[in-house]
Amino acid sequence: MGWLRLLGKEYLLNWLIKALGSSIGRKFVMGLTGLLLIGFVIVHLAGNLLLYVGIEDYNNYAHALHSKPGLVLVAEIGLLALFLAHILIAVGITRENRAARPEGYQMRRSKQNRTAATPSALMFVSGAILLGFILLHLADFRFHLRNPGPDGEEPFAKALRLLQDPVSAGVYFVGSLFLGWHLVHGFQSVFQTLGWNHPKYTPLIKKAGVALAVVLALGFASFPVWAMLKKYGVQL
């Protein structure tokens, strides 16, 4: 963190570093990066849904996306920065939170009418599972480390082929459901963290968050199911 301190001294941003380093400040960054990542996943799902529209439409969209390598690089660096910030802060916060209670209770019961397995209690676990899914997804589609395809393969054919790998299909299906699980808490939590708790909007935000989580989870989970059905010759 030495370079951060230097930056603080040189550019008079000590106050900003202090604010963003505090427990509340890190939650702001956590929430904002999470919200931006949600924006990315929505666009990602919209693009993927073109798989169902037609082979040509999907291929044209994919080619258009990749026609400007410079822009792709900027987008990838941006996404990497968002993911890294979100994950690193999560690890830091989780470690501190665990350390805040070194010895647990012999008996524990919630006063809220719910069980322990709620989305909010398992954000780190669902996040870790999501990370595993994303790493496999990058290995498949971005870095071609597993099942490399022939040269000049069209995007639609590539997607279908990779989704028909039984390991990938299983991980993608489960990972998509955990994405929804993560967002049920994550989406509405951002607004509380940013201080936007209001009797008129908060109930709406909570409902919208659940709806968004369900749409994203089912949307992404449908692709491996679709690919496997195609693989075994089910007419769609």
Next chain:
Amino acid sequence: MEKKLNLTLKIWRQKGPQAQGRLVTYPVQGVSTDASFLEMLDVLNEELLKKGEEPVAFDHDCREGICGMCSLMINGQTHGPDRETTTCQLHMRRFKDGDTIVIEPWRAKSFPILKDLVVDRTAFDRVIAAGGYASVNVGNAQDANCILVGKESADRAMDAAACIGCGACVASCKNASAMLFVAAKVTHFAELPQGQPERYKRAQAMVAQMDAEGFGGCTNTYECEAACPAGIQVTTIAKLNREYLKSSFAYAEESKSSEGEG
């Protein structure tokens, strides 16, 4: 109608801050359903004294639910099973004959156990000392309507001021976070005219002290709201987040050098 209960208590016994603690089982007979939870512990302690054993140490003071001294994790719930009730206001009629009751102290790194069920909550005092006050001496109280306060602001300030500082929010939070406590105090002052001069300095100083005390962070699980005997709501936490954000960007810290003054 008064009835008598026979209970099995499993109480955390720990000789001192560094000692190894454990749950010890005590059978108690003939507990009145009219007794409060603390009176039931008094009865147990008298029996222990008669037998020449060390009584169970627990915190208590007013026994009217307003001082914030009593604590206790009762069957895994802060202040027992009731909502918005302190342990001293919990009555034995809430329990059934033959029940086993597990009684533990608050657990958090920032609330070290002193003895048995007594924990050191001075971390809260230090958070208050960092900024939970209005330092301007304004003399005698003015006539009631000289300082106008909006009805909604007064309501929110009074709701927040209901916090008795018992620490149930920390004890119930999976992260042992003190956000609800700090949020109540910051909201209380931020809603009133008397709190305005030091409003942003207060939010900064109290959050910094909260972090320094080693409390965990808020993950919006809201267990604190359910656990709070004073009914403090998590909307105050959103307010604290807002105050902290605003004060980080808008508040100009007092300059250390006093150029051209005096």
